[in-house]
Every structure is written in C-alpha cells, then in structure tokens.
Amino acid sequence: GSDDFDDVPESLDRVESAGIAAVVESLRDAVDTRLAYPRRFRATQLKALERMLDAHEAEFVAALYTDLGKSPVEAKLTELDLVRAEIDHAQLYLSEWMEAKSVKVPLALQPAAAKVQAQPLGLVLIIGPWNYPLQLILAPLVAALAAGNAVVLKPSELAPATSALLAKLVPQFLDRRAVAVIEGGASASSVLLEQKFDHIFYTGGERVGRIVALAAAAQLTPVTLELGGKSPAVVMDGSHVAVARRLAYGKFMNAGQTCVAPDYVLAVGKAAELLEVQLAKAIGGFYGKNPLRSKDYGRIVNLDHFQRLRSYLDQGTVVIGGGFDEDELKIEPTVMIDVDPDSPLMREEIFGPILPIVKVESFDAAVRFINSRPHPLAAYLFSENPRLQSAFEDQVRAGAIVHNAPNMHLAVPGLPFGGVGASGMGAYHGRHGFERFSQLRPVFSKTAVIDTLRAVYPPYTWAKNKI
Ligand code: NAD
Numbered sequence: 001g002s003d004d005f006d007d008v009p010e011s012l013d014r015v016e017s018a019g020i021a022a023v024v025e026s027l028r029d030a031v032d033t034r035l036a037y038p039r040r041f042r043a044t045q046l047k048a049l050e051r052m053l054d055a056h057e058a059e060f061v062a063a064l065y066t067d068l069g070k071s072p073v074e075a076k077l078t079e080l081d082l083v084r085a086e087i088d089h090a091q092l093y094l095s096e097w098m099e100a101k102s103v104k105v106p107l108a109l110q111p112a113a114a115k116v117q118a119q120p121l122g123l124v125l126i127i128g129p130w131n132y133p134l135q136l137i138l139a140p141l142v143a144a145l146a147a148g149n150a151v152v153l154k155p156s157e158l159a160p161a162t163s164a165l166l167a168k169l170v171p172q173f174l175d176r177r178a179v180a181v182i183e184g185g186a187s188a189s190s191v192l193l194e195q196k197f198d199h200i201f202y203t204g205g206e207r208v209g210r211i212v213a214l215a216a217a218a219q220l221t222p223v224t225l226e227l228g229g230k231s232p233a234v235v236m237d238g239s240h241v242a243v244a245r246r247l248a249y250g251k252f253m254n255a256g257q258t259c260v261a262p263d264y265v266l267a268v269g270k271a272a273e274l275l276e277v278q279l280a281k282a283i284g285g286f287y288g289k290n291p292l293r294s295k296d297y298g299r300i301v302n303l304d305h306f307q308r309l310r311s312y313l314d315q316g317t318v319v320i321g322g323g324f325d326e327d328e329l330k331i332e333p334t335v336m337i338d339v340d341p342d343s344p345l346m347r348e349e350i351f352g353p354i355l356p357i358v359k360v361e362s363f364d365a366a367v368r369f370i371n372s373r374p375h376p377l378a379a380y381l382f383s384e385n386p387r388l389q390s391a392f393e394d395q396v397r398a399g400a401i402v403h404n405a406p407n408m409h410l411a412v413p414g415l416p417f418g419g420v421g422a423s424g425m426g427a428y429h430g431r432h433g434f435e436r437f438s439q440l441r442p443v444f445s446k447t448a449v450i451d452t453l454r455a456v457y458p459p460y461t462w463a464k465n466k467i
Contacts (some may be wrong), residue, residue, distance in 0.1 A: 017191045023180050024195040030150040031122045036178045037148045045145045050087050052173035063161035069299035079135040086139050089413035089430050090146040097434045112446040118438035120148035122198035129204040131257040133159030136203045143433025150178045157185035224426030228349050233262035233380040234366045237269035243382045244278030250406025252333045255298040256353035260378045262406050264356045266366040272359050280320050283333045292330045299329040309352040315345040367395045374422030380406050399423045
C-alpha cells in the first residue's frame with residue numbers, strides 16, 4: 001500500500017556521494033582491526049546506547065511528536081522502552097551468546113572436538129522506516145553491536161526530526177569508529193547500496209525491499225527484509241468486550257501505522273454485529289467523543305499517505321468514524337463493513353486507522369481466506385478455544401501467531417520477530433538478533449600426534465572387502 005508512493009529522490013551531488021563512500025570506508029578499518037569484536041567493547045556500546053536514551057528521552061519523545069504526533073506515553077512504551085528491553089536483555093545474555101557451543105563428534109571421528117562460535121559479520125547496513133523511526137533503527141543496532149559488528153544506520157527521511165536527532169546524538173555516545181549515521185532518502189540509500197557491506201538489514205515496504213534485495217544480490221550481500229502486509233484478525237462468535245479493546249488498541253496505536261497492526265477483521269458467524277457495537281465503545285473509551293482532538297491519538301505521516309487512506313473510505317460502508325482533518329493530517333479511528341475482497345482496501349496494506357470487517361461463515365473459511373493471500377507478518381486469533389488455537393497454529397502461515405493480544409509479541413525479546421514469504425525474510429530480537437548479525441562458524445579440531453584417521457586413507461582395500 002504505502003509502496004505506491006515513490007519519494008522524489010533529492011539530488012545528491014558527487015561530493016556528498018563521495019562523502020558517504022568515505023564514511024563507509026572508514027568503518028571498514030574498524031572491521032579490519034576487529035575494534036568492535038571484544039566483549040568489553042560491545043558491552044560499553046550497549047551501555048552508551050542506554051545512556052543516550054536516558055539522557056535525551058525528552059528530546060526523542062518531542063521528535064516523535066513532531067514526526068508523527070505520537071503521544072509521549074506511546075512513544076516511551078513502543079519506541080524507547082522497547083529498545084531498552086532489547087538492551088537489558090542483550091546485556092544479561094551477551095556472555096552466554098558469545099560462548100562457543102560444543103557439538104558432539106561422531107564416534108568414527110573421535111578423538112576430536114567440535115564447536116560453534118558466533119563471529120561478527122563485519123560491516124552492516126541498517127535501513128529504517130518512518131513509522132517507528134527510533135525503535136526500528138535502534139533495536140537492530142542493539143543486535144548488530146551485541147554481535148560485534150561495525151554499523152551504518154540510515155534512518156527514514158520521512159521522520160526528519162528523529163533522523164536528525166539520531167544523527168546528532170549517536171556520534172556523541174557511540175564509538176564513531178564503529179557506528180555512523182547517514183541521513184537522506186532514496187538517493188542517499190542508493191549510494192549506500194553501492195557500497196560493500198557484509199549484511200543489509202532493511203525494514204520497510206515491499207517495493208523498496210525488492211530494490212534493496214536486487215542491489216544486495218549484485219554484491220552477493222545477505223539481507224534481512226522486515227516487510228509488512230495485511231495481518232488478519234479472526235474473531236470468533238461470542239467474543240468478549242476485551243476483544244474489541246485489544247483490537248482497537250493494536251489497530252489505532254500510532255494511527256494504524258504499525259507493521260503488525262491488525263489490518264482487517266475476519267468475523268466468524270454473528271461476531272460482526274456485536275463487534276461493531278463494542279469497537280465503538282472501545283474507541284470512545286480510548287480517544288473520547290472527538291478522537292481528532294485527542295492528545296493520545298497520532299497523525300498520518302504525510303499528505304500522500306493521508307490521501308491514499310482517504311480514498312479507502314469510499315470502498316465500503318463506514319460504520320464508525322470516517323471523519324478527518326486534512327490540515328492536521330488526522331483520520332478518525334474508522335471501522336468499515338461491506339468491503340469488496342478485491343478492492344484496493346482489501347488488497348493493499350492499509351497502514352492507517354481504518355479497520356474493515358469481513359464476515360466469514362466459519363473458522364475454516366477464515367483460514368482459507370488468509371492462506372489464499374500473501375503470508376502476513378502476523379495472524380491474530382481471538383478465541384479461548386484451545387482446539388481452535390492449535391488448528392490456527394497448524395494451518396496458518398504467518399510471521400507470527402498471536403492469540404488474543406495484537407502487537408504484544410514484539411515486546412518479548414526471546415521471540416524471533418520477522419516475516420515469511422511476502423512479509424519478509426530473517427528475524428531478530430534477543431538471541432535471534434544476535435545470531436542474525438553473526439556467522440555461526442564451526443570449529444573442528446583433532447590432534448595429529450597420533451594418526452587416528454589412518455583407517456580411512458587410500459588404498460581403499462578395507463572398503464573393497466565391505467562393498
Ligand atoms: P520508508 O518510505 O521510510 O522507506 C523505508 C526506507 O527505505 C527508508 O529509509 C527510505 O529512505 C528507504 N528508501 C526509500 N526509497 C528507496 C530506494 N529507492 N532505494 C533504497 N532505499 C530507499 O518506509 P515505508 O516503506 O513506507 O515503510 C512502511 C512499510 O514498512 C510498511 O509496509 C510496513 O508494514 C513496513 N514495516 C515493517 C516492519 C517490520 O518490522 N517488519 C516495521 C515497520 C514497518
């Protein structure tokens with residue numbers, strides 16, 4: 001959905017482009033000297049990142065308000081605190097993750113030792129989107145630093161205040177020889193993609209994801225693609241009022257501009273009518289009678305996205321909300337019914353505060369609906385029935401399966417976060433992030449003092465007898 005909006009590449013003169021190449025080149029030195037490798041260095045950088053967030057929390061919160069009208073509470077919970085949780089977790093487990101893990105050696109090869117060592121990949125590029133412009137740059141950074149890499153960060157130009165703040169503060173707190181921030185849009189990104197990296201970690205839409213993957217392929221650089229898609233929420237009949245609150249919370253947080261937000265509802269049986277009533281209550285309870293004036297309710301990132309979202313309002317019947325304020329770039333929390341499964345609203349990622357409800361006959365029909373479409377980043381089921389829960393887990397392909405609590409899985413550092421198929425490749429957070437930015441390198445060692453391999457050498461007379 002948001003992919004349809006090409007940002008106009010700003011002109012990037014040769015001087016600037018040479019500047020980017022020089023920055024990347026300088027970080028190569030850090031890789032060559034293994035500057036970021038020692039455990040101490042990694043721990044120091046994580047600590048420094050924590051200090052940066054603590055010392056400048058108010059500025060980050062203000063920047064997020066400037067960029068997205070994000071409420072300070074939401075900014076703290078979903079951006080700063082999520083990064084802090086990743087830092088805490090990495091600090092706690094760093095030594096354990098770095099420890100080589102020994103592996104059993106088959107009898108025929110004994111005596112010998114085998115182990116797996118996590119090695120840094122080297123120099124990695126992290127490209128972030130605008131919707132959680134702080135968290136989606138810094139959470140990957142935590143993983144990359146924990147794994148001992150040098151890092152180039154490219155925040156989104158569509159969240160300029162956050163990008164500028166990162167560019168100012170990161171060099172003040174982190175080691176400049178190992179971490180750099182490059183600001184800019186498509187053209188700065190393109191120059192970056194011409195450089196040689198050991199891994200590219202991209203979060204954003206599918207269209208640019210393909211551009212990144214193609215550029216990476218030319219240099220055989222491995223990529224992680226954290227993309228989006230339409231995450232469905234299946235609501236079973238007889239749902240509790242908490243279901244509507246959970247849905248409204250997951251959907252309307254950040255004005256619906258969340259990659260894992262429930263994109264649409266598949267309401268089974270009679271669930272739809274009840275849900276409409278309860279969603280109206282939930283939305284009123286959260287944002288009051290006039291959500292456009294609520295301090296807890298964010299705005300749409302820019303006019304392009306605002307207009308794209310406005311056009312969706314004509315593709316069905318609005319039953320809740322539907323109002324908007326173009327000057328403020330705000331759209332009310334909106335619920336729609338009677339939507340055509342083939343309309344843009346139901347084909348593109350909505351990425352805004354519009355929740356279509358689609359009626360389906362049964363749980364099985366809901367599963368078929370989901371599986372007939374590209375694999376989403378998350379699939380949500382609202383049911384207390386353990387049999388349905390496990391059927392959902394068995395039958396649905398999605399980046400994550402979540403029961404009764406949209407978006408919450410993201411805040412568990414032990415869970416891998418990533419997509420499958422159209423929603424991306426590769427996952428991170430916690431140990432999974434550490435491993436994403438590591439080479440899991442085998443080490444096999446044997447002594448040559450006694451030749452215990454003699455039995456396998458040619459001439460193969462021993463084998464001839466057996467065959
Ligand atoms: P965006 O427009 O900010 O683009 C993402 C990044 O790509 C930016 O840094 C941008 O500068 C860069 N870019 C833009 N054009 C480029 C080009 N031609 N070449 C190279 N780089 C370029 O963000 P977006 O794509 O609108 O982000 C929204 C999308 O991201 C949604 O689809 C959402 O679901 C997805 N998303 C996924 C996750 C996740 O963790 N899986 C999280 C947030 C958002």
